[in-house]
Amino acid sequence: PTSTIPIQLKVNGQQHRFEIQPFVTLLDLLRNHMQLDGTKKGCDHGQCGACTVLINGVRINSCLKLAVSVQNSEITTIEGLGSPENLHPMQKAFVEHDAYQCGYCTPGQICSAVGMISEGHAHDREDIRELMSGNLCRCGAYTNIADAIEDAMGATASSCK
Numbered sequence: 001p002t003s004t005i006p007i008q009l010k011v012n013g014q015q016h017r018f019e020i021q022p023f024v025t026l027l028d029l030l031r032n033h034m035q036l037d038g039t040k041k042g043c044d045h046g047q048c049g050a051c052t053v054l055i056n057g058v059r060i061n062s063c064l065k066l067a068v069s070v071q072n073s074e075i076t077t078i079e080g081l082g083s084p085e086n087l088h089p090m091q092k093a094f095v096e097h098d099a100y101q102c103g104y105c106t107p108g109q110i111c112s113a114v115g116m117i118s119e120g121h122a123h124d125r126e127d128i129r130e131l132m133s134g135n136l137c138r139c140g141a142y143t144n145i146a147d148a149i150e151d152a153m154g155a156t157a158s159s160c161k
């Protein structure tokens with residue numbers, strides 16, 4: 001059997017320690033070891049964005065990250081962004097704009113959109129479409145997704161200026 005490695009991470013504001021095998025991805029750590037299954041596994045190869053989470057505020061595909069490589073980082077998943085009683089503004093915008101159908105891509109879309117806004121390169125709808133192109137939606141809800149992000153982005157911009 002492969003030996004395990006101790007790691008320490010902060011996930012959604014709480015410190016955790018694990019003993020894991022070196023090949024375990026961050027996605028599998030979240031889903032299988034922490035039961036945080038809001039983060040979805042679509043392709044498991046970096047091509048769909050369903051597994052997007054924030055590491056120290058930066059969006060990444062968690063299927064491409066080995067958990068051992070994010071030692072001591074701060075991870076935020078969809079569960080940590082907001083709660084049903086207290087939605088994050090991006091979650092609220094997705095609800096208001098009906099920006100999902102089956103919902104499988106939605107947690108990744110929302111985490112990615114939050115990361116995209118903090119990168120600061122999205123200024124209009126075209127930018128949103130381009131910078132969100134790593135997040136696929138098999139249901140084709142792209143128009144409503146862009147509407148939701150544009151709306152949330154406007155709200156964030158006006159509250160920051």
Ligand code: FES
Binds near residue numbers: 040
């Ligand atoms: Fe990670 Fe598709 S599951 S990009």
Ligand code: FES
Binds near residue numbers: 104105106
């Ligand atoms: Fe179904 Fe996007 S809502 S994949």
